Structures are given as structure tokens and as C-alpha cells.
Ligand code: SIN
């Protein structure tokens with residue numbers, strides 16, 4: 001074999017996805033492939049149930065009149081720009097679905113996985129897992145054309161971490177800083193089954209989804225097209 005075949009001049013960008021869990025910023029951890037295919041399919045089945053109501057999957061309308069391209073159904077608390085309510089007063093007035101116990105357990109496991117001390121490099125974060133009790137989830141559906149602008153998750157009255165799970169098509173998740181919508185940020189490739197947790201110093205970082213990659217969902221994830229993202233949050237409301 002020639003030396004240029006063995007050591008190509010054009011170095012291939014390493015696929016960070018296959019390199020395992022990664023600390024993106026203090027308190028922000030990406031855990032690729034965290035959900036099994038079986039778990040993903042099971043969650044996709046639950047998604048089908050959630051969208052049957054009482055509140056349908058809907059694209060929220062922002063105060064300026066702009067309608068989001070992402071469609072959302074909520075659990076525990078209904079999110080509307082920019083508050084949480086128990087009834088979907090901006091949709092059909094119906095009560096939001098309960099937050100499932102299995103999702104509380106999953107959220108706790110997610111925080112424990114992401115904030116394992118060797119990964120998060122901050123032992124105080126590891127303590128957050130034991131009593132992490134999310135009470136709201138925004139379940140987003142992205143079609144091929146959907147995107148989400150840079151924003152902060154700041155309608156919660158709590159600084160507990162946000163747990164994010166992705167199923168279906170992969171996407172670019174832009175994870176920024178707490179000061180501005182702009183650089184510095186890191187573009188993270190989120191694939192089906194990935195976990196991302198942001199808390200601690202990154203809890204109020206700007207983030208968004210500039211692009212979904214159509215046709216990239218694995219055949220056995222349960223979703224033939226589009227992307228589901230679940231973000232669990234602690235609202236701090238009662
Ligand atoms: C969000 O920021 O609410 C959604 C993030 C995502 O879709 O991964």
C-alpha cells in the first residue's frame with residue numbers, strides 16, 4: 001500500500017458522534033446513542049397516543065404573529081409562548097396530559113448518565129440526578145422543513161437541568177452561550193437515540209435547530225420520517 005493511501009493528505013474530520021459522550025460546555029453533555037432502538041420505538045408509539053389528544057400537535061404562534069414551523073404536544077404542563085398553563089388556552093382549552101411516571105424515571109437516569117463525574121467534570125452536578133423530578137415535557141415534531149431559532153428555555157421557575165431526547169431524522173443542534181444568540185456556539189449533530197442534558201452553568205444557554213437532515217432516521221427507530229424531540233423540564237410551578 002502506498003504511503004498516501006495509508007496517510008491521506010486530506011484528513012477526514014473525526015466523527016465526534018462515534019467518540020462517545022462529550023462535554024460541550026460546562027453542564028452541557030451530549031450522550032450519543034443513549035436510547036436503545038426498542039426504547040425509541042416504544043416512545044414513538046407513545047407519541048402517537050399523545051397526539052390523539054385531548055390537545056393536538058400544534059404549531060405555536062409567537063406574540064408577533066409568527067407561527068413556529070415545529071409542532072408540539074405537551075405533557076404535565078402546556079407550554080405556550082411564553083408561559084405554562086394546565087389547559088391549552090391557546091389551542092382548544094382542553095387539559096394537558098399527565099406527566100408520566102416512566103418519564104420521571106427516565107429523566108433521572110438521563111441526568112445521572114450525563115452528569116457522571118468523569119464526564120461532566122463537576123461533582124456537584126452528579127447530585128442533581130437523585131431528586132430530579134421533571135413535571136413538564138415539550139414533545140416537538142420536526143418535518144423536513146422545520147427549524148427552531150436560537151432561544152433560551154427560561155419560562156421555568158427553576159434552574160434544574162433540561163433533558164433532551166431525539167428520535168428519527170438527525171439534525172444540527174446549535175448550542176451557544178448564555179449572553180447572546182450568536183457565536184460562540186458549538187454545532188452538535190444529534191441522531192436518533194441521542195441524549196443531551198443542559199444544566200448548571202449552561203442551563204440558560206441559547207440553543208436552536210438550524211437544520212434537520214431528511215431521510216436519516218434509522219429504519220428501526222419507529223419513525224419513518226421527521227424528528228421527535230422531547231425536552232423534560234422542572235417548571236417550579238404548582
Ligand atoms: C428545544 O429547544 O425546545 C428543542 C431542541 C431540539 O429540538 O433538540
Ligand code: MN
Pocket residue numbers: 151152153207
Ligand atoms: Mn429550547
